[in-house]
Amino acid sequence: MRLSVPQFWRVKESLYKLILTKCLNCGKVSVFKRSTCPYCGSPKVVHEESQGIGVIESFTRVYYKQDSSEDRLPEVVAVVKLNEGVRVVGEVVGVKVDEVSEGMVVEAVLRRYASDDPYGVIYYGLKFKPLKQNNTR
Amino acid sequence: MGAYIVGGSVVKVDRHFEYGYRDLAYKALSSCEVCENPDYVVVASALPELMAHQVDVGVHIVQWTGRRVPVVRVESGESSGVAAVEVASSLIRSGAARKVVVLGVEKVTEYPTYIANRMYSLILDYEFEVLRGVSPPVYAALAMKELLRDGFSRECFSSWAVRMHENATRIPHAMLRFKISVELFKDVQVLAEPVTLYDSFALGDGASAIALSSEPSGYEVAVEVKYSSSEVGLPAYSRDRVSELAASTKLLKQLGERFGVDLRKVVVELHDSYTPYPIALLHSLGYIDIRCELDGLDYLNLSGGLKARGHPIGATGAYQVYEVFKLLTGGFNGLSTNSEVGVVHSMSGPDNLSRVLLLRRWK
Numbered sequence: 454m455r456l457s458v459p460q461f462w463r464v465k466e467s468l469y470k471l472i473l474t475k476c477l478n479c480g481k482v483s484v485f486k487r488s489t490c491p492y493c494g495s496p497k498v499v500h501e502e503s504q505g506i507g508v509i510e511s512f513t514r515v516y517y518k519q520d521s522s523e524d525r526l527p528e529v530v531a532v533v534k535l536n537e538g539v540r541v542v543g544e545v546v547g548v549k550v551d552e553v554s555e556g557m558v559v560e561a562v563l564r565r566y567a568s569d570d571p572y573g574v575i576y577y578g579l580k581f582k583p584l585k586q587n588n589t590r
Numbered sequence: 591m592g593a594y595i596v597g598g599s600v601v602k603v604d605r606h607f608e609y610g611y612r613d614l615a616y617k618a619l620s621s622c623e624v625c626e627n628p629d630y631v632v633v634a635s636a637l638p639e640l641m642a643h644q645v646d647v648g649v650h651i652v653q654w655t656g657r658r659v660p661v662v663r664v665e666s667g668e669s670s671g672v673a674a675v676e677v678a679s680s681l682i683r684s685g686a687a688r689k690v691v692v693l694g695v696e697k698v699t700e701y702p703t704y705i706a707n708r709m710y711s712l713i714l715d716y717e718f719e720v721l722r723g724v725s726p727p728v729y730a731a732l733a734m735k736e737l738l739r740d741g742f743s744r745e746c747f748s749s750w751a752v753r754m755h756e757n758a759t760r761i762p763h764a765m766l767r768f769k770i771s772v773e774l775f776k777d778v779q780v781l782a783e784p785v786t787l788y789d790s791f792a793l794g795d796g797a798s799a800i801a802l803s804s805e806p807s808g809y810e811v812a813v814e815v816k817y818s819s820s821e822v823g824l825p826a827y828s829r830d831r832v833s834e835l836a837a838s839t840k841l842l843k844q845l846g847e848r849f850g851v852d853l854r855k856v857v858v859e860l861h862d863s864y865t866p867y868p869i870a871l872l873h874s875l876g877y878i879d880i881r882c883e884l885d886g887l888d889y890l891n892l893s894g895g896l897k898a899r900g901h902p903i904g905a906t907g908a909y910q911v912y913e914v915f916k917l918l919t920g921g922f923n924g925l926s927t928n929s930e931v932g933v934v935h936s937m938s939g940p941d942n943l944s945r946v947l948l949l950r951r952w953k
Contacts, residue, residue: 464717483828485718491828513731513782515723519708530728530782532827542827544723566721578721 455569456576468578471503471561473539484541505561506584507535514550529553533581547582558584593679594806594952595813597624598912603765603794603900605699611635611642612654614797615695619655622691622799624809629687631661634674634694636904640709641700651693667713667938668863669820670694671798671907672945678802679815688804694908695797706793710903713939715825727790729826729940730864731782733833734789737866737873744784746882747865748772751788751897753884754862758894760925763909765794765900789865791895796902798909806952811919813932817948819844823941833870837944838937842875845933845948853877854886857917857932859910862895867940889927892917907936911947918951 466472472486478495484503489496512531529545531553545553546564559581568575599622601614609617615633619625633648644650648663666673671694678690698706711725734747752772758764770788779787806812823829823837838861845851853875862868868891872878877887884890893899893913896906914932916922932949 460717467718468721491824511732511735513728513735513785514780515725515728515731515782516779517707517725517727517781518704519711519725520704528723530723532732532832540827542719542722542724542728580723 456567458574461576469563471505471535471541471579472500473503473537474498474500482537482539484539503535503537503539505535507533507559509545509553509555509557509559510534510540511555512545512553531559531581533559544580545582546580560584591683591685591804593682593802593804593815595815595911595915595949596801596803596806596809596811598622598798598800598915599625600763600798600909600912601796602763603792603796603902603909606795607699609795611638611644611647611695611697612651614697614795615651615693616655618695618797618799619691619693622801624801625691625799628659628689628691628801630678630681630690631659632674632678632681632690632692633661633663634670634692634904634908635663635696636665636667636670637696637698637709640712641706642697651695665904666943668861668903669907669936669938669943669945670904671909672911672934672936672947673820674908675800675802675815675911675947676818676820676945679818682802682804690802692800692802692908693797694902694905696902696905697795698793698903699795703793710793713942718825719827725782726939727781727785727864729832730789730866731785733864733866733870733940734784736831736833737870738784741880742869742882745772746869747789748775749882750862750865750869754891754895754897757892758898760923761893761899762923764894764898765792766894766898785864785866791863791897791901794900794902796900796905796909798905798912800908800912800915812952813915813918814950814952815947816950817845817849818946820943820945822943825942826940832940833866835867835871835874835937835941835944837941838871838935839874841944841946842871842933842935845946849948851931851933851948853890853933854888855929857889857892857914857927857929858935859891859893859914859933860895860935861937862891862897863901865897889917889929892925907934907945910934910936911949914949918949
């Protein structure tokens with residue numbers, strides 16, 4: 454499935470950065486740059502950028518095939534609780550799949566998502582990698 | 591003015607490589623005796639643009655069947671079928687139509703399964719979830735891990751699948767009409783640890799036609815659409831727990847509070863795309879604890895559920911409604927109940943959106 458360049462460009466702040474949305478009404482913080490709070494619907498929100506560091510709360514090794522190639526499987530997808538207290542789900546890379554553990558400290562990094570092969574655009578976005586091997590909290 | 595289901599028909603959920611979406615729709619429609627001469631057709635389908643390259647699928651189905659009746663297509667992800675019944679009921683209650691046919695249809699086998707998986711994953715948020723590698727089995731896995739941490743056993747989820755397969759053996763239109771055992775889970779393909787293929791729904795093509803009327807007296811049997819409601823939940827990544835199905839729990843609790851519905855005493859079809867979800871839901875409603883005993887829930891997913899009857903995505907809700915209708919009005923294939931009340935629960939994604947219908951036998 455070819456990706457849309459304008460669509461990717463448009464949501465770049467959510468793909469290349471971890472922008473948080475703070476609600477001035479209910480006080481809750483949500484992930485991604487939003488114009489309204491997903492919890493209370495208030496438009497009174499402010500944005501700030503996350504440091505991109507957090508802890509793996511839970512994870513799964515994924516074998517679900519969505520591509521003709523199985524080269525990338527299994528991949529690890531984790532729920533990461535950021536230092537700012539917000540959860541985000543994303544792929545974990547830079548570590549063997551059987552070495553990922555709950556409590557592992559990770560940081561967001563820019564990695565390749567997909568490409569319009571063979572000579573097309575390469576699309577990048579955030580994934581997570583261990584901040585320091587075997588560093589658990 | 592009330593809205594009454596007066597009949598219907600379904601096509602076996604299966605890999606119908608020989609039939610396109612129009613053929614499937616026609617098969618369901620032509621075998622539904624009471625579906626003749628509607629004022630309106632509501633087509634439920636989730637993936638025709640992606641799987642069959644067809645926009646405005648409702649119009650092309652109606653044209654194909656040689657009719658000139660007004661038609662609208664309803665798309666609400668996995669809950670499209672129940673959404674279509676809601677729309678049809680509203681058309682009747684408002685007086686805009688006296689008879690409406692709901693036609694759920696989905697083709698999911700036009701491409702290899704991995705492409706169907708990719709299309710199905712789009713029930714999640716493409717920009718915020720899918721691009722980041724999140725797919726429906728990922729959330730099911732995270733939900734199952736939470737429940738395992740709560741004290742549920744792995745066998746609890748396997749047993750749900752075993753029960754659904756056993757139920758499906760009695761359902762003529764079910765996709766997986768064979769029994770499985772808990773032992774089989776040891777060697778089965780893993781989708782996302784700890785969720786396996788046997789914890790997942792069966793993906794198949796399907797079509798279901800249901801006739802609704804404002805005037806039930808002229809029909810042999812009728813079931814009233816007593817109440818319908820829907821609720822949007824938080825994105826799974828914004829919840830404290832993925833297994834917290836707040837929208838579904840709220841809707842089903844409301845049925846108990848407003849209408850005295852006890853799921854142990856009614857025919858009920860729960861959305862069980864992945865085994866953790868019905869377990870989480872029944873737990874949050876107080877019907878089961880971590881011992882996972884389903885005793886007393888005798889009329890629960892007699893169809894075999896999405897797990898074994900199969901899940902033709904946007905058409906599934908129309909199957910669920912047909913099955914509850916049949917079970918309230920004599921049953922099928924020797925399978926019957928003595929209940930007069932039925933509940934249909936449908937959701938899209940991991941409780942991103944939930945819908946319930948309350949059905950009551952009228953005659």
